[in-house]
Amino acid sequence: MCLGIPGKVIELRDDGAVLMGKVDFGGIRKEACLAYTPEVQLGDYVIVHVGFAISKVDEEEALKTLDVLAQMGDVVSQELETMGPGMAEPAVLNDDGTPASGALTGGAEAGA
Amino acid sequence: MKYLDEYRDPELAKSLLAEIHRITTRPWTLMEVCGGQTHTIVKQGLDEALPEGVRMIHGPGCPVCVTPLEQIDKALAIAARPNVIFTSYGDMLRVPGTDTDLLALKARGADVRIVYNPLDALKIAKDNPDKEVVFFAVGFETTAPANAMAIAQAKAQGIDNYSVVVSHVLVPPAMTSLLDSPTNQVQSFLAAGHVCAVMGWTEYEPIAEKYRVPIVVTGFEPLDLLEGMLMAIRQLEEGRHEVENQYARAVKREGVPLAQKQIFDVFEIGDRTWRGVGEIPQSGYHLRPEYAAYDAETKFEVGDIHTLEHPACIAGQILTGEKLPLDCTAYGTLCSPQHPLGAPMVSAEGTCAAFHSANRGLDARRVTV
Secondary structure (H helix, E strand, C coil): CCCEEEEEEEEEEECCCCEEEEEEECCEEEEEECCCCCCCCCCCEEEEECCEEEEECCHHHHHHHHHHHHHHHHHHHHHHHCCCCCCCCCCCECCCCCECCCCCCCCCCCCC | CCCCHHHHCHHHHHHHHHHHHHHCCCCEEEEEEEHHHHHHHHHHCCHHHCCCCEEEEEEEECHHHHCCHHHHHHHHHHHCCCCEEEEECHHHCCCCCCCCCHHHHHHCCCEEEECCCHHHHHHHHHHCCCCEEEEEEEECCCCHHHHHHHHHHHHHCCCCCEEEEEEEECHHHHHHHHHHCCCCCCCEEEEEHHHHHHHCCHHHHHHHHHHCCCEEEECCCHHHHHHHHHHHHHHHHHCCCCEEECCCCCCCCCCCHHHHHHHHHHEEEEEEEECCCEEEEEEEEEECHHHHHHEHHHHCCCCCCCCCCCCCCCHHHHHCCCCCHHHCCCECCCECCCCCCCHHHCCCCCHHHHHHHCCCCHHHHHHHC
């Protein structure tokens, strides 16, 4: 029920009662109520939950998070080489670094 | 899909896990509040990849699971009435009541319909003026803005044949209830990202301060969860107890004020019983008196409900994280997603269903039973 998915606003429509629109989720287009995010423009991304946009995705913050993770990756790869015994390879990954069976292929399907 | 795929990168996940291993010096117990997060953690095996001694306890954030049996039995009694079209989010349909569930009622001829958006239920009411359309308004703070909007619109548009069975629950009181328990083991929370998207995180600041627990507002993708865990463990290791926001692309400190305004125009906070947990003070939304005409419980006078849980089900202890599905004798034997005894096996957000779909412990059960 708490499925919240990011999608791109491709249509805005004020039908008199509430602000509605169409949101594209990777090719699947759905009606959504945009009344709580009236600032959205065409092309913005929103997180849609039970047919309502509950948040506008902040592109700058999204990129910042990925940047921080990527930078940490560089530091960590140096660290990894110095790791001693007992620091087991994470079980979620195979020896060659690829995801183990079922790992990191799906992601959240729901969320409160 | 944009804003999803980049947060599933296996290489970055590996880096995050390595960093968690690097900074962890002691055993810690964390709880992810939301069932959607539980699902990703279990499906991806993130909990099994953590350093030895770092434990994830799966929290009560499954709205379907905590909807009290009495509300489900009331919904079933209303749905069984001849002139009623009963509408609900899809995942409530198979939740067992005392004697039956909504899907079984539907099979026996009741008019039960799944809606994705509560405004669709309102449209059904508009299109069927000679019927009573009832919507099962369940959920956490995430669904409240949608459910509140449908009720406000019913009033604004004069749609009198629309009413709701309300069973709304709130995250912060559930967290303090867990922390107040003498058996509490939780040392830090990953707060539910979408609840915080709506409500912001100011409510969590006094909790972090009073109980000295780090709280990290966390998203739902594997990298979000790993980063949330890393931030929580870093705070624990450094002796800090703050509210931090991992899910900055979707959550602002103040939340979405327009959504909050709509919620509090329609609902007020009151006590609420959580299935398997019991009553938690000030932990739910109820209709405000000016919306009493939209309360299906009074409209249909469903009194005299006698509830009875299945004796084998330990849903309450699962919801509070005291026990795991593998501790339950019915898990994978008497109880499965096809024949659920309790709600945590029904919902995609339920811990039992998450374990079952990840096939955890099922082979052993099949051998021994």
